[in-house]
Amino acid sequence: MHLATYLGLLHTSLRSLAAAFREVAKGHGDEPDVQHTCTVLASRIDAQTEKLGPIVGRYGEDREDEPERLHTAEFTETRSGGVGLLRDLQDLYALASFTDITWTVVGQAAQGLRDKELMDVVSSCEQDTARQLAWLQTRIKQSAPQALIAARG
Amino acid sequence: MFRAESFGYRHPVDRIADVWGPRTPHGRGADWPARVDQQLADGVSESDVDRWVPSACVLCSNGCGCDIAVKDGKIVGVRGRAEDLVNRGRLGPKGLFGSWQAHGKERLTRPLVRRGGELVETGWDTAMDLVVRQSRRLLEEIGPLSHGFYTSGQLFLEEYYTLGVIGKAGIGTPHMDGNTRLCTATAAAALKETFGADGQPACHTDIDLCDALFLYGHNMAATQTVMWARVLDRIEGPDRPRVVVVDPRTTPAAEAADVHLAPLPGTNQALMNGLLRAVIANGWVDHDYVSHHTLGFDELKATVEPYTPQHVAEICRVSPAGLLRAAEIFGTSQRVLSTVLQGFYQSHQATAASCQVNNLHLLRGLIGKPGSGVLQMNGQPTAQNTREAGADGDLPGFRNWDNPDHVEELARLWNVDPLTIPHWAPPTHAMQIWRYAEQGSIMFLWISATNPAVSLPELARIRRILRQDDLFVVAQDAFRTETTELADVVLPAAMWGEKTGTFTNLSRVVHLSEQAVAPPGEARSDLDIFLDYARRMDFRDRDGDPLIKWTDAEGAFKAWQECSRGRPCDYTDLSYDKLRGSGIPWGGERLYTDSVFPTHADYCEDYGHDLLTGASTTPTDYKARRPDGRAFLKAAEYTPPPEVPSDDYPFIGTTGRSVYHFHTRTKTKRAPELQKAAPQPWVEISASDAADLGVAEGDLVRVESSRGGVEVPVRIGRCRDGVVFLPFHYGFQAANELTHTEWDPVSKQPLYKLSAVRIRKV
Numbered sequence: 048m049h050l051a052t053y054l055g056l057l058h059t060s061l062r063s064l065a066a067a068f069r070e071v072a073k074g075h076g077d078e079p080d081v082q083h084t085c086t087v088l089a090s091r092i093d094a095q096t097e098k099l100g101p102i103v104g105r106y107g108e109d110r111e112d113e114p115e116r117l118h119t120a121e122f123t124e125t126r127s128g129g130v131g132l133l134r135d136l137q138d139l140y141a142l143a144s145f146t147d148i149t150w151t152v153v154g155q156a157a158q159g160l161r162d163k164e165l166m167d168v169v170s171s172c173e174q175d176t177a178r179q180l181a182w183l184q185t186r187i188k189q190s191a192p193q194a195l196i197a198a199r200g
Numbered sequence: 201m202f203r204a205e206s207f208g209y210r211h212p213v214d215r216i217a218d219v220w221g222p223r224t225p226h227g228r229g230a231d232w233p234a235r236v237d238q239q240l241a242d243g244v245s246e247s248d249v250d251r252w253v254p255s256a257c258v259l260c261s262n263g264c265g266c267d268i269a270v271k272d273g274k275i276v277g278v279r280g281r282a283e284d285l286v287n288r289g290r291l292g293p294k295g296l297f298g299s300w301q302a303h304g305k306e307r308l309t310r311p312l313v314r315r316g317g318e319l320v321e322t323g324w325d326t327a328m329d330l331v332v333r334q335s336r337r338l339l340e341e342i343g344p345l346s347h348g349f350y351t352s353g354q355l356f357l358e359e360y361y362t363l364g365v366i367g368k369a370g371i372g373t374p375h376m377d378g379n380t381r382l383c384t385a386t387a388a389a390a391l392k393e394t395f396g397a398d399g400q401p402a403c404h405t406d407i408d409l410c411d412a413l414f415l416y417g418h419n420m421a422a423t424q425t426v427m428w429a430r431v432l433d434r435i436e437g438p439d440r441p442r443v444v445v446v447d448p449r450t451t452p453a454a455e456a457a458d459v460h461l462a463p464l465p466g467t468n469q470a471l472m473n474g475l476l477r478a479v480i481a482n483g484w485v486d487h488d489y490v491s492h493h494t495l496g497f498d499e500l501k502a503t504v505e506p507y508t509p510q511h512v513a514e515i516c517r518v519s520p521a522g523l524l525r526a527a528e529i530f531g532t533s534q535r536v537l538s539t540v541l542q543g544f545y546q547s548h549q550a551t552a553a554s555c556q557v558n559n560l561h562l563l564r565g566l567i568g569k570p571g572s573g574v575l576q577m578n579g580q581p582t583a584q585n586t587r588e589a590g591a592d593g594d595l596p597g598f599r600n601w602d603n604p605d606h607v608e609e610l611a612r613l614w615n616v617d618p619l620t621i622p623h624w625a626p627p628t629h630a631m632q633i634w635r636y637a638e639q640g641s642i643m644f645l646w647i648s649a650t651n652p653a654v655s656l657p658e659l660a661r662i663r664r665i666l667r668q669d670d671l672f673v674v675a676q677d678a679f680r681t682e683t684t685e686l687a688d689v690v691l692p693a694a695m696w697g698e699k700t701g702t703f704t705n706l707s708r709v710v711h712l713s714e715q716a717v718a719p720p721g722e723a724r725s726d727l728d729i730f731l732d733y734a735r736r737m738d739f740r741d742r743d744g745d746p747l748i749k750w751t752d753a754e755g756a757f758k759a760w761q762e763c764s765r766g767r768p769c770d771y772t773d774l775s776y777d778k779l780r781g782s783g784i785p786w787g788g789e790r791l792y793t794d795s796v797f798p799t800h801a802d803y804c805e806d807y808g809h810d811l812l813t814g815a816s817t818t819p820t821d822y823k824a825r826r827p828d829g830r831a832f833l834k835a836a837e838y839t840p841p842p843e844v845p846s847d848d849y850p851f852i853g854t855t856g857r858s859v860y861h862f863h864t865r866t867k868t869k870r871a872p873e874l875q876k877a878a879p880q881p882w883v884e885i886s887a888s889d890a891a892d893l894g895v896a897e898g899d900l901v902r903v904e905s906s907r908g909g910v911e912v913p914v915r916i917g918r919c920r921d922g923v924v925f926l927p928f929h930y931g932f933q934a935a936n937e938l939t940h941t942e943w944d945p946v947s948k949q950p951l952y953k954l955s956a957v958r959i960r961k962v
């Protein structure tokens with residue numbers, strides 16, 4: 048069974064995502080809403096990781112370093128300015144989408160296994176990931192015109 | 201019709217000491233007795249008055265009907281209108297003293313332009329030429345996104361609508377907002393999230409009819425004194441309503457309460473979840489109503505489940521018994537009226553907590569019924585119109601920026617290309633407008649009738665932005681203010697009483713305020729200034745005709761009526777003629793009497809947000825829920841505030857209002873009685889905190905946050921321990937030196953109530 052591989056993938060991607068949200072929060076302190084929301088979302092991702100704990104306990108996990116690569120490639124440091132913010136949010140969007148689809152895959156396995164506990168974890172975490180994506184999309188849409196058309200430097 | 205018989209001026213009362221005036225108790229369901237309050241200038245008697253010009257007071261959101269006394273072409277006083285449904289003749293200290301005395305004092309009478317660093321007087325042509333040249337240049341070089349407009353909650357509907365059309369269809373910028381962002385953005389947001397559109401469901405008569413009154417973060421006794429007089433008259437009459445007050449300070453309202461809950465600032469959401477849980481757990485829910493008229497009960501129930509009285513008591517530091525008692529009053533009273541204000545609106549999770557007040561009412565079906573409903577209060581007198589007319593971050597007529605049909609309607613009405621009207625994202629909120637200005641991408645900022653250099657958070661930053669070389673600032677005001685001093689062009693504006701227009705109060709009552717006297721010198725009404733700008737910019741519609749087709753206030757009102765047609769705030773039944781009698785509410789006395797809410801996807805003002813992050817709900821997701829007239833029970837868990845006390849900054853600093861002043865005091869400081877009553881700022885500290893700090897009443901202390909500090913005398917007050925209060929009105933030692941740039945994710949209202957501060961004796 049390859050579920051353990053996917054649980055590992057999920058685990059790593061959650062940790063990378065939380066770290067990335069925290070880095071963006073730290074790097075964009077001049078955008079207070081970004082800073083605060085990213086911090087709140089990061090702690091909710093930590094909570095997802097916790098929920099995954101007992102599942103990993105039952106199925107085990109094989110650690111994958113792919114999301115780690117995604118993360119390090121894109122988050123060596125946050126950028127600055129209007130366009131910089133846009134790019135950083137876009138990177139978060141990419142990472143969050145990766146997590147999202149990984150939850151979907153695990154959710155499918157949960158159905159196949161008729162694992163009610165895992166199904167519940169997946170459904171609450173999927174909602175949470177949808178919230179991250181919705182917020183990122185809202186904030187990106189808001190920033191894009193100003194950053195691309197009117198921003199200087 | 202009604203004349204003053206036994207109260208007010210016939211029996212002179214010191215209305216500075218006796219803020220609410222003599223009592224006129226009334227029982228449930230009885231008409232509130234009239235009591236006419238009047239104030240005339242020294243040496244002027246009633247028989248000296250040439251004319252009484254009908255209006256309503258613009259010094260808070262209550263909008264008390266009044267007549268302006270005119271003698272020899274000057275305003276010499278004011279009198280309450282006995283027949284007005286809002287105040288039945290009463291006026292509070294601000295209305296009596298503050299509404300008319302500033303007119304002749306230190307007014308701006310000519311435009312000013314900055315030359316060699318100094319503001320110098322000039323003529324209108326020179327000033328407007330400069331404005332138009334800058335505007336044209338930036339539109340050409342960068343485009344509409346270079347322009348921002350920051351307006352007020354104190355202009356008239358006609359002025360907001362005109363400004364809205366100029367910004368949205370003339371320039372085409374999404375960067376328009378009002379200082380209403382600081383005072384009532386959460387009211388609008390909470391109403392939209394729950395009911396689908398803005399609009400206050402309840403009315404003032406509900407005070408006369410209710411069995412229980414809940415005030416959430418609302419010191420009504422100080423902020424709307426005449427409204428509070430009405431409550432006091434119920435409290436002192438037969439079958440008094442039970443009163444519950446949620447406020448960290450022991451305010452006069454809290455003292456009158458049967459239950460006073462004083463949660464730690466920053467914990468409102470936990471408290472509200474606790475109240476909801478108790479109401480659900482005790483079976484006080486009208487399940488029939490909930491299943492027919494709402495969506496989201498199961499999620500709400502699950503979300504509030506962990507908020508047991510003990511858990512809430514730990515987070516909020518309130519007694520579990522007090523919480524349960526409040527829930528019981530809510531759950532068992534036949535008719536309940538709730539009001540909500542800044543204690544909720546200017547905290548984090550502002551929209552979330554305010555939505556929970558709506559939820560309580562929906563759970564019991566207590567909305568749209570006599571004596572029952574919600575007033576998500578406005579702060580400023582004309583804030584409702586800023587929101588309705590689209591001078592803020594909304595489209596006019598409560599239209600939905602995310603609904604292409606609504607944008608198309610506006611484009612047809614204005615005869616412009618729909619693409620001109622920015623609707624790719626929500627209109628830019630004030631805090632973001634200032635951020636863009638700070639970053640240099642907004643280079644033209646037009647400020648009207650507001651004083652951000654005192655009222656915005658983190659003033660050092662605001663001053664820095666206003667001083668930026670590359671930001672061209674136009675400030676339009678009746679007086680020189682902390683803001684005009686930093687502007688490039690200052691335009692002298694007429695005040696209330698010097699111009700005609702309408703405005704809408706906190707219970708949707710529309711008043712016509714007619715011009716009583718001429719403005720001083722070359723000052724012009726804000727409407728005339730906006731019209732002049734439009735003319736000089738030569739904004740055109742698709743047929744090449746002028747975009748703005750009206751030339752006076754009544755013309756603007758008629759254009760607005762067309763714009764509002766068929767929308768929730770439909771003004772087509774009103775007219776200047778009808779309004780000449782007295783105030784009339786739009787939408788009828790109460791909204792939602794049929795329990796049908798404006799949530800239909802084609803009709804709603806907004807598709808809503810995630811309360812935790814502010815993420816927009818997509819049209820597809822919204823439609824999938826098929827709200828179709830049902831209200832949303834939106835839920836949110838409690839999250840801790842972004843700034844909490846630390847070893848370095850051990851107190852929570854909150855800001856608020858004094859009963860004697862309005863906003864940044866431009867008017868009230870020019871009324872000698874009010875100025876004398878509260879001449880300078882102070883900090884209110886609890887007795888035990890004062891003892892720990894070794895300070896006594898009157899001692900000068902320095903209050904500091906990580907952003908800045910003020911030196912003010914101490915008042916030993918009735919804050920809860922660990923919480924200190926500063927009035928925000930003062931431009932010197934300004935409370936907003938301390939506050940931080942941070943806002944609610946949904947309403948974008950700044951968090952004035954939550955700054956970590958420290959205090960030391962000077």
Ligand code: SF4
Nearest residue numbers: 257260263264292295
């Ligand atoms: S309650 Fe408000 S509107 Fe009425 S007189 Fe006082 S300040 Fe004016």
